Amino acid sequence: MAEPLSLSILVPALEIVGLVKRFDSSTAVDGIDLVIPQGELHALLGPNGAGKTTLLRIVAGLIRADAGRVAVLGHDVGSHPIDAKRVLAFLPDDPLVYDKLDAVEYLEFVAGLWGLDAAVAAKRAEGLLRWLELWPKARQRAEGYSRGMKQKLALAGALIHEPRVLILDEPLTGLDVAAARQVKDLLIDRVKRGGTVILTTHILEMAERLAERISLIRAGRIVAQGSLDELRAKAAAGSGGTLEEVFLQLTATPS
Amino acid sequence: MTLLRPGSGPWLLHHELRLAWRRLGGVHSRIWAGLGLLVWLAFHGVPYLLLRMAGSEIVAPGLSLVLGAALWFVFALMLSHAITLAVDVLFDRGDLDLLLASPIAPATVFLVRGLGVAIACVTLYAVLLTPFAHAGLATGHLRLLAIYPALAAMALLAAASGMALTLLLVRGLGARRARTAAQLLGAFVGAGFFLAAQAGSVFGDERVASWIAAVRHASEGSVAAQATGLVRLPFAAMVGELPALAVLVLAGFGAFALVVAATGRHFLAGTQESVTDAALAAEPGGPVAPFRSGLWRVVLVKEWKLIRRDPQLIGQTLLPVLYLLPMIFIWGRQSQGNPVFVPAVVLAATTLASGLAWVTVAAEDAPELVAAAPVALEQVRRIKLAAALLPVWFLVAPLLVHLALGDARVAFVFAVCVLGSTISVGLVHLEVSKPGDRRKMRRRGSGNWLGGVLEGAVALSWAALAWCLLAAPLFAPVAAAAAFAAPLAAMLIGRSRRGRASPP
Numbered sequence: 001m002a003e004p005l006s007l008s009i010l011v012p013a014l015e016i017v018g019l020v021k022r023f024d025s026s027t028a029v030d031g032i033d034l035v036i037p038q039g040e041l042h043a044l045l046g047p048n049g050a051g052k053t054t055l056l057r058i059v060a061g062l063i064r065a066d067a068g069r070v071a072v073l074g075h076d077v078g079s080h081p082i083d084a085k086r087v088l089a090f091l092p093d094d095p096l097v098y099d100k101l102d103a104v105e106y107l108e109f110v111a112g113l114w115g116l117d118a119a120v121a122a123k124r125a126e127g128l129l130r131w132l133e134l135w136p137k138a139r140q141r142a143e144g145y146s147r148g149m150k151q152k153l154a155l156a157g158a159l160i161h162e163p164r165v166l167i168l169d170e171p172l173t174g175l176d177v178a179a180a181r182q183v184k185d186l187l188i189d190r191v192k193r194g195g196t197v198i199l200t201t202h203i204l205e206m207a208e209r210l211a212e213r214i215s216l217i218r219a220g221r222i223v224a225q226g227s228l229d230e231l232r233a234k235a236a237a238g239s240g241g242t243l244e245e246v247f248l249q250l251t252a253t254p255s
Numbered sequence: 256m257t258l259l260r261p262g263s264g265p266w267l268l269h270h271e272l273r274l275a276w277r278r279l280g281g282v283h284s285r286i287w288a289g290l291g292l293l294v295w296l297a298f299h300g301v302p303y304l305l306l307r308m309a310g311s312e313i314v315a316p317g318l319s320l321v322l323g324a325a326l327w328f329v330f331a332l333m334l335s336h337a338i339t340l341a342v343d344v345l346f347d348r349g350d351l352d353l354l355l356a357s358p359i360a361p362a363t364v365f366l367v368r369g370l371g372v373a374i375a376c377v378t379l380y381a382v383l384l385t386p387f388a389h390a391g392l393a394t395g396h397l398r399l400l401a402i403y404p405a406l407a408a409m410a411l412l413a414a415a416s417g418m419a420l421t422l423l424l425v426r427g428l429g430a431r432r433a434r435t436a437a438q439l440l441g442a443f444v445g446a447g448f449f450l451a452a453q454a455g456s457v458f459g460d461e462r463v464a465s466w467i468a469a470v471r472h473a474s475e476g477s478v479a480a481q482a483t484g485l486v487r488l489p490f491a492a493m494v495g496e497l498p499a500l501a502v503l504v505l506a507g508f509g510a511f512a513l514v515v516a517a518t519g520r521h522f523l524a525g526t527q528e529s530v531t532d533a534a535l536a537a538e539p540g541g542p543v544a545p546f547r548s549g550l551w552r553v554v555l556v557k558e559w560k561l562i563r564r565d566p567q568l569i570g571q572t573l574l575p576v577l578y579l580l581p582m583i584f585i586w587g588r589q590s591q592g593n594p595v596f597v598p599a600v601v602l603a604a605t606t607l608a609s610g611l612a613w614v615t616v617a618a619e620d621a622p623e624l625v626a627a628a629p630v631a632l633e634q635v636r637r638i639k640l641a642a643a644l645l646p647v648w649f650l651v652a653p654l655l656v657h658l659a660l661g662d663a664r665v666a667f668v669f670a671v672c673v674l675g676s677t678i679s680v681g682l683v684h685l686e687v688s689k690p691g692d693r694r695k696m697r698r699r700g701s702g703n704w705l706g707g708v709l710e711g712a713v714a715l716s717w718a719a720l721a722w723c724l725l726a727a728p729l730f731a732p733v734a735a736a737a738a739f740a741a742p743l744a745a746m747l748i749g750r751s752r753r754g755r756a757s758p759p
Contacts, residue, residue, distance in 0.1 A: 021525070023525065054525075057525075060355075060356045061355065061356060062352060062355050062356060062523075063522075063523055063524070063525035064523045064524060064525070081361075082358045082359075082360065083358075085356060085357060085358040086358040088356070089356075090352075090356045092352050095352075095353075096348075096349040096350045096352065096353060098274060098350065100274055100277035100278060101274075101277075109270055110353070110357075111261070112261030112262055112266060112270075113261075113262060113353070113354065113357035113358075113359055114262070114357055114358060115261055115262040115358065116261070118261070157353075
C-alpha cells in the first residue's frame, strides 16, 4: 500500500488467464479468462454447478488450479499466495463461525489470522458489530445465534481487515430484508471508495441493480460478459428485457 | 507474549486447544480441571513408592516384554482416537476454508491441526505416565525422563497414521462415507486389541502359553529376536535405552512431517471436492416405482430407507454394539451354559434398539409434516417404534435358534429378556425422548438426562434379570421388579408431561 496510487490503480484487482481445474470425473473450470479492474462491482451469474464456486475457491487460494494464472492486485496466487491472501477476503456461501467462540473472540481470531494490530482490530470489531446490530449479543457464544446472525458475524470477519478485494459467494442467503439492504449498501459504499467486489448470486435483481459488469458462466466457461445493456444486446432480447430473460436465454443448454 | 504473536503457529495452536477445551466441558470445566490436577499430583505417590522399592534395574527383563505389549495397546487406542479426531478436524469442523484463505502458510495450518490431534490423543496417557518420569527424577532414575520424548513420538506417530488413514479413506470412498468408515476403523482397532488381549479365553490359556514359550525358545533366532525387540521397543524407549528411543523418535517425528506435508498437498489439489462431486453426480434417472399406500407400510418403508441411506447413522448406532461383540464372541464359543452370554446379548440388543428408536421416534426430520397429517400422532409413533425394533429382533433371531438347539430354557429366557428390554427401551423413547437432530446422534444424551438414566436402567435391569434367571433364580424377582419399574416410570412421567402440556 506504500506504492503511489496513480500506478497501483492500473493494476487490475483480479486477472485470470486460461484457468483450468479438472476433477476426476469432470472439468469444473474450462479455460476462463477474466480481468476485473479496481473499483468495480462484478457479478458472476450462472446455473447451479457452472463452476462459479470452484473459480472463487481457486482465487481465494483454497484449491490449486491445473493450468492458468490468477493474480490478485498483481500478486500471483500460485507463486505468492500469502501476498494475494493479505489483500483479499473470501466469504463462502455457508461460512463457518465457531459455535464455542463469541462474536468478539471470533473477530479477534480472524484479525489475528490477518496479522492486524490488536488495538486497531478491537476498535474495528466494535464498529462492525454495532453497525450489524450484533453488539448487544457480542459476548454470547455463537451457538445461540440465528442463521442470519452467524451470516452477519462471518461478514464482519471478512471486513475486519479492510480487504481491497472482497469476494462473496451468495452473500444474501439467510439474511432478512433489513440486513440484505445493509449488505447491499455496504458493497456499493466499498466500491465508491475504490474497493473491488466480486460476487456470485442467484438473486438476479441484485446483479441487475448493483453490478457494473456481469459474467455469465456455464459449464466452466464464460459465455457472455459486459454491462446489462451489452448482455441484452447480445441476447437480442430487446431493450426492455429483464436480466432474467437474458440469463435464461444465454445460459440455456443448446438442444 | 511474543510467542503468541497473532498469526504465528503457537497462537494458532492456542486457538485450537481453546476450542477443544470449550467443547469438552461446560461451566464446571474449571472445577473438574482443578480436581483432576489434585488427583494427578496425588497419583505421583504410586510411582514414587514403586521406584523407591526397585533397585537400579527398574523391572525384570521378562516383564519388559509384557509392558512393551501394553504400550502397543496404548498406541492402538491412541490411533483409534486419532482417526476419529482427524475426521473431525479435517472434514467436520469446516473452518479450513477460513484458515486457508488467510495469509498464514498452509503448512503451518496443517502442522497445527496435526499437533492438535497428537496432543488430544496423548493427554490421558501423559497424565498416567509422566508421574513416573517425575518420580524417577526424585529417586535417581534419571533415564525415565525419556518418557517425555517417547510419549511425544508415540502421539505423533498415532496422529500421522490416523490422518493418513483418514485421507486414504476419503480418496477411496468420498468425504461422507469416509467419516463412517473412519469411525468404524477406529472402533475396530480398539476392539481388535481387546480381542487380542482376550486371546487366552478364546484359544485356551495352555495353547497361548505354549505359543509364548515357543517364541521365547525361538528368540535366539534372529527373526524372532527382531520381533521381540519390536514388541518391547516402546518400553525400552521409555526407560531410556538410546537405540530404541532414537528409532521411536525418528519414526514419530518423521512420519508426522511427511503426513502433514501430504495433507496440505491433498487439500490444495481439491481431492476431497472431486470425490464429493462424483458421489453427487451418480444419481441415475429411471422410471418412477409405483407408489405404496397404507400407513404402516409407508412409515416403515420411509424409516428404513432413511436409515439405510445414512451410513454415518448406521455406524454410530452400531458403534456401542461393536464394543460388545468381542465379549459375545468369546463367551459364545465357550460352553452353552455360560451365564454371561445371554445378558451380554440382551445388553447389546437393547443398546442397538435404543439407538434406532431414538432415530425413528425422536429424530424425525419433518415433525411438522407428520403432526399436520390427518392421522393419529400416537399411531405414527408406534409404527416408528416398530421400525426400530423389527430389525433388532431380526438380527438376534439366528442366536435364538442357536440357543434353542442347545437348551430350550436358555432360549426361552433369551427370547423373553430381549423382547422385554427392547420394548421397554422403546417405551422410554416414546414417553420421554426429546425431539432431536439425527446429525447430532453422538450428543443425543445431552439435555435429556432423565431419558439417559431410564435407558441405562432398562438395559442393565433386563440384562441382570437374564443373568438371575439363568444363574441365581433366587434374585430374579428383584431384577424383574427393576426391569418393569423403568418403563413404568417412563410412562408415568410421559403421562404427567402430556397432562401439563395440554390442559383439557
